[in-house]
Amino acid sequence: MGGGDKCTPSSEDDAHDVNGGHEKQQGSKEAEELKNQGNELYQAGRVKDALSKFDEAVSKSPDVAVYRANKAAALSSLGRLGEAMLESKKAVELDDNYARAHERLANLCLRLGRFKEAKKHFEKAGEGGKDGQKRADQLDQHAKAALCARDKGEWEKALREADATIQGGADADCTLLGVKAEALQNLGRSDEAEKARAQAEKAAADAGTPAIRDPVISMLRAKIAASTGNFDGAVAAAERAVKLDPDNCAAIQTLKQVRALANARTRGNDLFKAGDFGGAEKAYSEGLETPLGKENAFLLSNRAAARSKQGHWEEALADADKATRAYPNYSKAKLRRAHAYRNLGRHEEAVRDLEELAAAAPYDADLGRELWEANRELAQSRGEDVSGWKFTPPGGLVDVTSDQQYRERVNGPGLVVGYFTATWCGPCRQIAPVIKKLPEKYPGLSIMKVDIDSHQQLAAAEGVASVPTFKVYKNGRKVNEITGANAPLLDQVISQNLQDILKKV
The missing domain is CATH 1.25.40.10 (Tetratricopeptide repeat domain)
Known part of the structure; x- marks a missing residue:
């Protein structure tokens, strides 16, 4: 089965006959009609609507296993795995001989990392569950190897085994996703670690498990935040871990370490701003000597x-x-x-x-x-003569020669002014000297000069009704438009918007 964001039925949850021909028990006529409507909607990819029908069928006849199974299929397709598991369990409780429901429940257990439970239900799924039992055993071995490697600090192996478990089918196992995140973090791959941590949190939330409230995830978030420069976020995450479990020694230790790291950064920054560069160096060094600062x-x-x-x-x-x-x-x-x-x-x-x-x-x-x-x-x-070298700031005043040239530039990075003008326009001639000097006043500013007579289609597409017209773009998004030769207003708009664009890297 695919991930939680999948909205169309998979081969594993075939809703056109989700009960697998299991027709031993039926509910009321109304409930049967609702089930059939739900199956049609599911087939059409309208899973939320199908779920609504299945839910109604369950409310009409709550003791019919097939309706529970159909509802579980829809919930699973919507990524609501915890709820899907509950409905699947109710289905097999109502009818322990319901092989298809056992198989679906086994696959849910597999995705959530509950391998022993998955194997038990695969055994009751008949012929269709034999391969599943083998897969559950294999994934269980990979998961145990990942946890063992994590405990030993063997991060390459922990990552390899966690990936094998996740890619093998346990894609919603928040524990293994957490191991993956921790391994990536310890291997210096912070960006990937943060993605894995977010996946672990989402998996826990989708499953409706208490893992989302586990301080381990908050501790992991704190460590990743610190490694990516978000020291305030790191402290907040560590404080949350302690709040979730005040007696957790690891959480308390993580909070102490994160605070020491953040305090060293703050102290160093304050000394640096005061001009005490030696003191700042010492403060940063103290932070780097902490367990999380290495x-x-x-x-x-x-x-x-x-x-x-x-x-x-x-x-x-x-x-x-x-x-x-x-x-x-x-x-x-x-x-x-x-x-x-x-x-x-x-x-x-x-x-x-x-x-x-x-x-x-x-x-x-x-x-x-x-x-x-x-x-x-x-x-x-290299001994070259550089006496004739002259620096030309990026940007400048550019005469537009094609519509494509204009669009590529205004949709690109930086601050860009689309300057629509005409040779016959008196106000355009009046403001032209001011426009020419703007790139010198604001290095990095690009002005794309468009003659509306030469580029009538472009002017029409941009809705230019009079000239001069100035369209101001910041990083590809139009932020202002000025009509008329209002030089002070144009200067003000450029000055305000250029600050963010030209800040130092």
């Missing part, structure tokens, strides 16, 4: 900044490099590594890092200038 990319990056301020470039490079390797998407760490490379004369490596950063933020004027400076330093180191 290899923390965000503390390493902060310590790199403190060491850079003291001119300790080799040490700063080591920290920034570790931070970048631990958390590749952390652009600040990569920028600090580039700074260290430049100051150590390692120009090629500096250019490489800055090119990667600039590719992700092509309209960041400060980053563009730094890349230009690094390229100039690289050229100088």
Whole structure:
């Protein structure tokens, strides 16, 4: 069966005859009609509507196993596994010889990681359950191996065995998803760990199990949040773990460790802002020495900044490099590594890092200038003449030559102004000198100049009724529109919206 978001019947929950020909008991005529209507809706992929009909059938004849089984099939397709299991259990309690209901219940148990229970119901499912028994045994072995590896700290093996269990069919086992998240976290793969943790929480919620209230998941969330720089979130998650189980020693210890980490970061930041870079370095180092702080990319990056301020470039490079390797998407760490490379004369490596950063933020004027400076330093180191080099900020005033060019740019990153004008327009000529100077005043700003006579279709599609008209886009979304030659208003709108776009990486 597929995951909880699947809305069409799978081969395993075939609602056109979910009772598998099991016609020993029927309810009232009205209940039978509701069941048949539900089956038709289920076949058509209208699972929620089908569930409503099955639910009505159960209310009319609550002691009919078939109606319970049909309802379980619909609940399962909607990802409501805990409720589906309850209905399946009621079905087999009403009729222990109902093989198809046993098979469905076994598959639900399998998905939820209840392998012994799954095997018991597969045994009662007749011929259709023989392969299921073997699969339950195999998954049980993988699950035990994953838990054993987790207890020993063998994270590669724990991840491998957890994946084998989940991919083998236990896709809603919140315990194994939690093991996977913990293994990924300890292997330095924080982004993947967070996804697995979220899946574990969702699986627990879908199953309606008490695991969602288990402090283990909150502790895991705290550790992942700390590793991704969300120190406040880490403290909140650890506090929740303790609240859920005040006597849980592991939860109490996690809270102490997370608080120590967060306090070290805060203390270091305060000292850094006060200009005490040596004190800041010491505070960050204390945080890195805590159990949860080892290899923390965000503390390493902060310590790199403190060491850079003291001119300790080799040490700063080591920290920034570790931070970048631990958390590749952390652009600040990569920028600090580039700074260290430049100051150590390692120009090629500096250019490489800055090119990667600039590719992700092509309209960041400060980053563009730094890349230009690094390229100039690289050229100088090779003996090239750089006297004629001139920095051109990204963006600028561009004459639009095609509709596609305009659309690609306004839908792209940064702040972009669509400037609709005409040669015969007096107010357009009046404001033109102001427009020309805007990219100089606001480096990184792009202005796409559209002559409405040359691009009539584009002007019509954009609803331009008069000129000049200015359409302001921020990261592909239109945020403002100005009609008329109102230079002060245009300047104000650009200034307000450009702040977020051109902040440092």
